[in-house]
Amino acid sequence: MHTYSLTRRHLLSALGLGAGTAALAACTGPVSADQVVSGETSNLRSEMQQAALGEIPSQYSGRTNILFWAPWTGGLFEAVSELFTMFNDSQEDVYAAIESVGGYADLNTAFTAALQAKAVPDMVCFPEMQWLQFYFAGALTPLDPHFDNEWNTDIYLQNYVGEGMAGEETYVVPFARSNPLFYYNKTLFKDLGLPVDTQYTWSQLRELGGEISSVQQSGQDVKTFAYSGGDAWMASSWLWAFDGEWSDGFEVMPDEEPIRELMTFANEWVHVDGNAYMAQAAHTDFQTGLVAAVHGSTASMRGLTEAVDFELGAAFMPGEVNQPPLVPTGGSGFSLVRTESQERQDATAQL
Structure with missing residues (x-):
């Protein structure tokens, strides 16, 4: 297993914040x-x-x-x-x-x-x-x-x-x-006896990974959660859940510890547990049953409801230290x- 040293520059690049600033200036x-x-x-x-x-x-x-x-x-x-x-x-x-x-x-x-x-x-x-x-x-x-x-x-x-x-x-x-919402396969959760219609925490979802991965879809173990390349908006809620903030006025990342905790959590969920992953098309994987949960906009609800052949669950974004966490508006x-x-x-x- 590889370990990664998380720096401020790496974090901003990973979340698209540094590139986004440059793109905004360019356009x-x-x-x-x-x-x-x-x-x-x-x-x-x-x-x-x-x-x-x-x-x-x-x-x-x-x-x-x-x-x-x-x-x-x-x-x-x-x-x-x-x-x-x-x-x-x-x-x-x-x-x-x-x-x-x-x-x-x-x-x-x-x-x-x-x-x-x-x-x-x-x-x-x-x-x-x-x-x-x-x-x-x-x-x-x-x-x-x-x-x-x-x-x-x-x-x-x-x-x-x-x-x-x-x-x-x-x-x-x-x-x-x-604003962002947490969407999950309610049918799958019910079949496995997992809690539904509740306020989840990220740690709770991680703990459910073993039970969720016991189910197979298209010859693969079902993953718990799919990250995607366009998650910068939702990432505000992740960080607020871990009691952090991107900025205080013009000071970027006034306290880096919550950010390190968040990114360490995500890294271990993906690379150690193997129950979360970076998806090319998270909602497509969700619709086909390859993953049990994703997040998306409130505007995603109608499309997901029409696209899936299972009962769609919708909840507030998962919390952690703060639950429910704040969410960004869009x-x-x-x-x-x-x-x-x-x-x-x-x-x-x-x-």
């Missing part, structure tokens, strides 16, 4: 102070025209047409599309078109290219703080002038409101917010694009 365009839109800057940008719309249904002709680029596919896109249809059928002045551009990374790429081509949508929806690069590029306009008694920041969870503000103005309102929020048309901005705000 952010040149910024100057006068690009940022504020109450003292025009909310219009004459060179930014609307991107091409698809065919407009005849029943909606003659309206103000607005375009939303959605960073979703599958069930979530279908659900939001139904809301757009409801809006279009509820009034006769605005036609709101919705187009899927893929995922969040696809939207970032598409919107960056659209700004360069000066052919943009009227509304976008970026995750968490990703909107900031487009705020600094002057691509977004404040929402505050459109607020009224029915629609304003008071109607949202206040924890999310501040994440969408810059310079005391609102550029993002929350939508499709999420999801996205709507932003209004700075275009040449006041009419379309007003119509988009109506939506």
Whole structure:
């Protein structure tokens, strides 16, 4: 068995934090102070025209047409599309078109290219703080002038409101917010007499490994848990469970001991016990019964429920020292694009 010396640099690299910082800097365009839109800057940008719309249904002709680029596919896109249809059928002045551009990374790429081509949508929806690069590029306009008694920041969870503000103005309102959950094969747990519908700890799950691995699927011992290469978001909850924190203000890793305990735990679970592993497609392995538990977003619940042929269990993220632990928030929020048309901005705000 190999042993590994965990350094701060190795940890940041393993979790993608160092690389992510560099990537963020690389994907952010040149910024100057006068690009940022504020109450003292025009909310219009004459060179930014609307991107091409698809065919407009005849029943909606003659309206103000607005375009939303959605960073979703599958069930979530279908659900939001139904809301757009409801809006279009509820009034006769605005036609709101919705187009899927893929995922969040696809939207970032598409919107960056659209700004360069000066052919943009009227509304976008970026995750968490990703909107900031487009705020600094002057691509977004404040929402505050459109607020009224029915629609304003008071109607949202206040924890999310501040994440969408810059310079005391609102550029993002929350939508499709999420947090990580622990998903497990409830049928398997019940068959083995393991606890269900409870608050798990990481140590408890590790102890269950011997019983879970007694079951075979496709000629392999079933693993307890699958890590994946995209776990940086969930890793905040792991560390909080072990009573650690990534930062205190601008000080990175003020106490490294909980992080060492967390990474030692994961290393031994994978390389000593052999009941956890790094998966290429964790949710696929979960759906096919190769692993008993994974974690995922709250947004994963519908897809997993439809994909598995066993009873799906969902629980809070496992705790350890702290149980249940804190969890990070995710999801996205709507932003209004700075275009040449006041009419379309007003119509988009109506939506």
